[in-house]
Amino acid sequence: KAGVTQTPRYLIKTRGQQVTLSCSPISGHRSVSWYQQTPGQGLQFLFEYFSETQRNKGNFPGRFSGRQFSNSRSEMNVSTLELGDSALYLCASSLAGRFSGNTIYFGEGSWLTVV
Amino acid sequence: AQSVTQLDSQVPVFEEAPVELRCNYSSSVSVYLFWYVQYPNQGLQLLLKYLSGSTLVKGINGFEAEFNKSQTSFHLRKPSVHISDTAEYFCAVRGNYGGSQGNLIFGKGTKLSVKP
Numbered sequence: 001k002a003g004v005t006q007t008p009r010y011l012i013k014t015r016g017q018q019v020t021l022s023c024s025p026i027s028g029h030r031s032v033s034w035y036q037q038t039p040g041q042g043l044q045f046l047f048e049y050f051s052e053t054q055r056n057k058g059n060f061p062g063r064f065s066g067r068q069f070s071n072s073r074s075e076m077n078v079s080t081l082e083l084g085d086s087a088l089y090l091c092a093s094s095l096a097g098r099f100s101g102n103t104i105y106f107g108e109g110s111w112l113t114v115v
Numbered sequence: 116a117q118s119v120t121q122l123d124s125q126v127p128v129f130e131e132a133p134v135e136l137r138c139n140y141s142s143s144v145s146v147y148l149f150w151y152v153q154y155p156n157q158g159l160q161l162l163l164k165y166l167s168g169s170t171l172v173k174g175i176n177g178f179e180a181e182f183n184k185s186q187t188s189f190h191l192r193k194p195s196v197h198i199s200d201t202a203e204y205f206c207a208v209r210g211n212y213g214g215s216q217g218n219l220i221f222g223k224g225t226k227l228s229v230k231p
Contacts, residue, residue, distance in 0.1 A: 043221035
């Protein structure tokens with residue numbers, strides 16, 4: 001079956017603009033989470049959604065937001081972009097439920113460059 | 116809170132040699148442990164995971180890892196590496212809060228470079 005799909009794969013934005021990234025989880029997966037990957041900070045958790053509700057949130061400013069739709073697809077938004085927001089943004093999905101051992105499957109990511 | 120330390124940022128090795136990538140974690144609760152691999156310009160792919168039971172876990176591509184609770188370690192090994200194993204490897208933990216979800220906490224990664 002299809003994996004986690006993220007769009008767009010690459011994008012360039014200007015400081016102060018906003019950006020929306022999209023994620024389609026694996027069919028049947030109801031949990032979607034987002035991670036930011038940078039050379040300096042590594043992989044950092046942004047937030048997790050389950051059944052259209054944010055279930056968990058990392059330590060990021062309010063400029064970073066997300067949402068999940070009834071079909072489990074998710075979007076994340078970054079407003080007032082800063083140079084430091086340049087990163088690979090990874091979406092991941094896993095099965096429903098609260099079992100921490102569920103495998104989390106990652107998409108190929110969206111490369112955001114802020115100039 | 117949990118944290119993960121990957122002791123080596125880069126590991127160069129010759130083809131067909133054995134390799135061990137080291138990972139130590141700290142946590143106030145029991146954890147589930149994972150190793151992911153990231154090839155250039157790609158997302159993360161799960162290599163293996165430890166949930167419970169046997170401390171030796173076998174994964175894809177000939178990799179295995181051993182959970183050592185007393186040393187809070189989860190080192191990844193492969194007896195004979197190939198050029199195609201060149202990638203970055205991430206160790207991750209996820210807290211076991213009596214069955215409820217915790218997010219993945221990643222180490223900084225180890226870049227494995229396999230030379231011919």
